Amino acid sequence: MYQIMDELTLQTSLSQPVWAGLIAGAIMGNMKAGLIIGGSLQLTVLGVGTFGGASKIDANSGTVLATAFSIGAGMNPQTAVAAIGVPVASLMIETDILARFTNTYFQHRVDHMIDKLDFKGIERNYLYGVIPWTLSRGIPVFLALAFGGPFVNTAVKYLNTNLSWLNNGLQTAGGLLPAVGFAILLRYLPVKKHIAYLILGFMITALFSTLFTGLQTLGTGLTTVDSKFTTVFNSLPMLAIALIGLAFAILQYKRDIEKDKVAGAAAATKEEVTETSDEVEGEINGDED
Template sequence: MGIEWWQILLLTLYAGYQICDELTINSSAGSAVFAGFISGLIMGDMKTGLMIGGAMQLTVLGVGTFGGSSRIDANSGTVLATAFSIGLGMNKELAISSIAVPVAALLIQTDILARFTNTFFAHRIDKHIEDHNYRAIERNYLLGALPWALSRALPVFLALTFGGGLVNTVVEYMNNELSWLATGLETAGAVLPAVGFAILLRYLPVKKHFPYLILGFVVTAILATVYGDVSAVGGAVSGLSEEFAHNFAGLPMLGIALIGFGIAAAEYNRSMNKPATAGGTSNTAVEEDTTQSIDDMKGEILDDEL
């Protein structure tokens, strides 16, 4: 199939926009799953794009950027993996493990370069603040978006323009002479989302809310089994009657999401309405409870808890 010039142009423009959206607008267009959606839409296979984007989203699910730290650029990795997977007929799992993840890790360097470059505009803004030159402050603030956009757009453009032939050659060689390696990379690509979940669970307050974790696992298993059986029965019935054409595939996730939302809302209301500590409680008791709480929650991020 190949990748057309207009597809390269649109993917490059999106790669430059997504980082600016992630830093300022926060409309979710700077997420891996959205990158998969846009890339798949441009390449003509939205399903493949969403599957690659969803896998990369789960891979970085528990990874955050705290302060000025950098993390792997899952969005740009998703763009390239989707483009090469659809354009060159590459296996999705292989594209994730051999393109998306290495590219995402490599672009940490361009992220750092963008941060360093922006100090130039920051110093200019400091100078204009002293001079009360508000137009210049606004202009340099907007110019600061250029290093960020180029840090993603330029690597994506170069990879799509000059890397297609190389990637195609490598894929053909791996599928033939190195089929064992390709199989291993496909397996690794399928396992990566589980790594994201593991990282997320490491930093969530699981010890405090472990009953909800158990309940969520049981509810998920029950609904998946029940609706799986219902879907199988529906498929058998649809083979007997053309009028029966119901699709139950999306019901398990919808039910799980609604149950999770209900439990989260109940927990939020409970924490907001928690009665104040009765007067007369000794400072020693409070200190002991605090120490015990810190020991129990060691290693968990509690900043966003009420």
């Protein structure tokens, strides 16, 4: 309920699925699984946006339910993303639309109170708009958590036994969903304009991953040979990749700022030249009468 309110008003970034996974995972006692599910759905909707009054899938509610049932029923996180997270997120579009329609009641009341110059009433009805938005998320999630447990437990047991082939397929689909989110994002980004950065970022990631994997394998081998060798070789942290991307973004930002300054100076110079030429045309030079 707070996340949708934050998304519409404060926008502190707590309205993102990864936060839903973190908090739900902490409550359920398995923060790692919550982060995996939240991160997967975060990447899935990475390139999805709303334009005008359009509704989008509610990845936050999908994350909360997928995390709760995954940890509670012992379901693989990737399976939970594909079997619960995405379907729930898609179904919540309907409650999002219902919240929008219900909210028009308060909007019309505001219109009426504007005519009456009832400023206190305008403020109250503006705040009342929070009610349909938050309930559109809170009620379905509450009902699913309260009454969906037995059904999910039965479904998980059936998936792990009779429908193991479907379970494997759902895990694969859950693993592919973040790639779908990246593909959608690349459709919106100016990839053609910045193709060099895309290629460079991909190659740096691939080379660093290979390098760190090799070092990690070497360290494991040395540990096997010599028990006194206790140095730990960690895999490449995603923070390093993120910082590399941030560095490129800063460089591009500075370059755009310089271009704007040059363009502004050129426009100002052109305007001054135009004004000077206009003044010269109006002057009387020499012996003209």
